[in-house]
Amino acid sequence: MSERTNLMEGGKDEILLNVLHRAQEKHGYLSESVLKKISSKYSIPIAKLYGVVKFYTMFHTEPQGKNIIEICGSPSCVLNNGISLEQFLKSELKIKIGETTQDKLFSLYKTSCIGCCDEAPAMLLNRKPCTRLTIDSLKATIENLRKEAGEKKE
Amino acid sequence: MQILRKTNLKALAKAHALGQEGVIALIERKGLEGRGGAAFPTGKKWRTCHDTQADERFVVCNADEGEPGTFKDKFIILNNPKTMIEGILIAAYAIGAKRCFIYLRGEYEFLRPKLQRQVKSMLKRAKTDVTIEIVRGAGAYICGESTALLQSLQGNRGTAMSKPPNPTRNGLWGKPTMINNVETLTCAAQAVLFDNWKPEVRLFSLSGNIQNPGVYEFPIGVKMSKVIKAANPKRKLKAVSFGCFGGIMPVDENMAITPETLMMEKCHHGAYSIIFADETNNVVDLSLSIAKFYTYESCGKCTPCREGTVRMLNLLRKIHSGEGSREDLPILCELANHIQETALCGLGQTCGNHVLTSILHFPQDYEAYFSKK
Known part of the structure; x- marks a missing residue:
C-alpha cells in the first residue's frame, strides 16, 4: 500500500504533477531554488522531488529557449517525411535534440507521438500542434519567430 | 457515428x-x-x-x-x-x-x-x-x-x-x-x-501512407479491403502496423479484422490503430522507428525491458546500416521473446512484437539489407 502523499494547498488536495506544471509555467523551468521551495512547502525530500522531475520529459531543470519545439517521431510521421523535417530543424537551428540555441530562442526535442497522426508530419510548438508540416512551412515558422524576437528587441 | x-x-x-x-x-x-x-x-x-x-x-x-x-x-x-x-x-x-x-x-x-x-x-x-x-x-x-x-x-x-x-x-x-x-x-x-447501442462497433485510427487518415467507425470483423478503401492509399500498400505494440503484418485485403484473425498472424488489435506503409518502404525501417520508441519510453524499472529494448535497437541499427547478417535474426527473436516473457508490464511484454512479426512476415526486407553488404 502506498503512503498518502497528497499535497495540501489552501485546504484543497493537490496533485504533484499539476504543482510542477504550474511552477514551470511561472518560472520557465524547474530550477534548484524553485524545487527547494516546493520541497519545503509540501514536505517532499528534495532528492525524491528531483527524481520525479527527471522522470518526465516535459519537465526541465535547465533554462529553456523562448520557443520549445517537440518534433514527433512516431511511425506515422516517419512514414510521412518526418525524418527530413527533424534533420532540417537540427541544421537550421544548429543544435541537437535536447539542446537550446545560443540566442536562447529555440529548444528542440523529439517526442514519441503527439496524437496528430492523421495530420502527419507534426510537431508541438510551445505545446500547440503544428500539422501537415513541410520544410517550407517550417522555414516560414522559424523565420517568423526570429523576426518577432528581433522586433521585440528593437 | x-x-x-x-x-x-x-x-x-x-x-x-x-x-x-x-x-x-x-x-x-x-x-x-x-x-x-x-x-x-x-x-x-x-x-x-x-x-x-x-x-x-x-x-x-x-x-x-x-x-x-x-x-x-x-x-x-x-x-x-x-x-x-x-x-x-x-x-x-x-x-x-x-x-x-x-x-x-x-x-x-x-x-x-x-x-x-x-x-x-x-x-x-x-x-x-x-x-x-x-x-x-x-x-x-x-x-x-x-x-x-x-x-x-x-x-x-x-x-x-x-x-x-x-x-x-x-x-x-x-x-x-x-x-x-x-x-x-x-x-x-x-x-x-441507448437500447440499440452496439458493442462491436469500434473506433479505428488510420494513418501512414494514406490520403484519408482519420478516426473511423467499423464493426469488429470488418474486411481489410473496406478499411483500405476508406483510407484511400495513393500507392500499393505493403504492410500494416497495429500501433507500435500490436505487430506488423502484410496487407491481406480479404482478411476480416478480429482479435482471432490477427492472433493467427501473431498480431494484436490493441486500440485498433492501423498505420499503413506502402510498397516504397522497407519494413526494417518501420521496425527501427518502433524500436527507438520503446528504448525511449521504457520506464527503466525492470531489467529485461530497460536493457533489452536497447539491445534490440542496436541490432536493428546494425542491420539497417548494412553491417548485419542472417545470424542476427535468431538473436533478435530470442531477445524479443525473452523480454516478453520476463518484463513487468504491458509495455515490456509487447515491446518485441514488431521485431518478431516483421521477421516472420517480411524476411525479404531484412535480406535486402544483408545483401547491401
Whole structure:
C-alpha cells in the first residue's frame, strides 16, 4: 500500500504533477531554488522531488529557449517525411535534440507521438500542434519567430 | 457515428434510477470491453471495485493516449466530451466514488482549457457533489499503463508495478480505483442510455501512407479491403502496423479484422490503430522507428525491458546500416521473446512484437539489407 502523499494547498488536495506544471509555467523551468521551495512547502525530500522531475520529459531543470519545439517521431510521421523535417530543424537551428540555441530562442526535442497522426508530419510548438508540416512551412515558422524576437528587441 | 451520440445527462438519470447494482449489471449485459487496448470486460472491473470493502474509492479517466498511431481519444475529447464526462459520473455512481480524475497526457495540453470548462459546466448541471480533477501528464508513455498511472498520480516517478494487487482492489492511496479509458467511459454512458447501442462497433485510427487518415467507425470483423478503401492509399500498400505494440503484418485485403484473425498472424488489435506503409518502404525501417520508441519510453524499472529494448535497437541499427547478417535474426527473436516473457508490464511484454512479426512476415526486407553488404 502506498503512503498518502497528497499535497495540501489552501485546504484543497493537490496533485504533484499539476504543482510542477504550474511552477514551470511561472518560472520557465524547474530550477534548484524553485524545487527547494516546493520541497519545503509540501514536505517532499528534495532528492525524491528531483527524481520525479527527471522522470518526465516535459519537465526541465535547465533554462529553456523562448520557443520549445517537440518534433514527433512516431511511425506515422516517419512514414510521412518526418525524418527530413527533424534533420532540417537540427541544421537550421544548429543544435541537437535536447539542446537550446545560443540566442536562447529555440529548444528542440523529439517526442514519441503527439496524437496528430492523421495530420502527419507534426510537431508541438510551445505545446500547440503544428500539422501537415513541410520544410517550407517550417522555414516560414522559424523565420517568423526570429523576426518577432528581433522586433521585440528593437 | 455511434461514438458521437449525446446522452445529455439522461444516461446519468437512468443510472440513478437503476441503482448501483442495476447499472453494473447493465454494463455487464451490454458486453462493454475496455477500449484502451486490453479489452478487459468493463462490467467486471466495475463490480470488483464496487465489491471491495473500503471507505473511499476513486475513478480515473485514462486520457494518456500515447500509443503511436492512436488519436481516437483526442477525437472524443474534441467532439463529444460531455458524454465522456457523463460516463465518469456514471462510473463514480456505480462504484460509490466521490473523487474522480482525468489523467490528460501532456501532449494534449491544448485540449485542457476547454475540457476544464466542460467539466465545470457538467458538474454544475448534474448537481452532484462528485469532483473531477484534470491531472496533467508530462510526456511519459508508460503512464497510460494502469499501475504507472497510479504512481504518477500519487506524485511518484511513473514506473510500472507488479500486479496483483490490481488497482480495482488496491489503487490510489491503497483504495479501490477504477481506471477506464476515454472511449470506454463514453461508451458506458451510451450503453446505459441507448437500447440499440452496439458493442462491436469500434473506433479505428488510420494513418501512414494514406490520403484519408482519420478516426473511423467499423464493426469488429470488418474486411481489410473496406478499411483500405476508406483510407484511400495513393500507392500499393505493403504492410500494416497495429500501433507500435500490436505487430506488423502484410496487407491481406480479404482478411476480416478480429482479435482471432490477427492472433493467427501473431498480431494484436490493441486500440485498433492501423498505420499503413506502402510498397516504397522497407519494413526494417518501420521496425527501427518502433524500436527507438520503446528504448525511449521504457520506464527503466525492470531489467529485461530497460536493457533489452536497447539491445534490440542496436541490432536493428546494425542491420539497417548494412553491417548485419542472417545470424542476427535468431538473436533478435530470442531477445524479443525473452523480454516478453520476463518484463513487468504491458509495455515490456509487447515491446518485441514488431521485431518478431516483421521477421516472420517480411524476411525479404531484412535480406535486402544483408545483401547491401
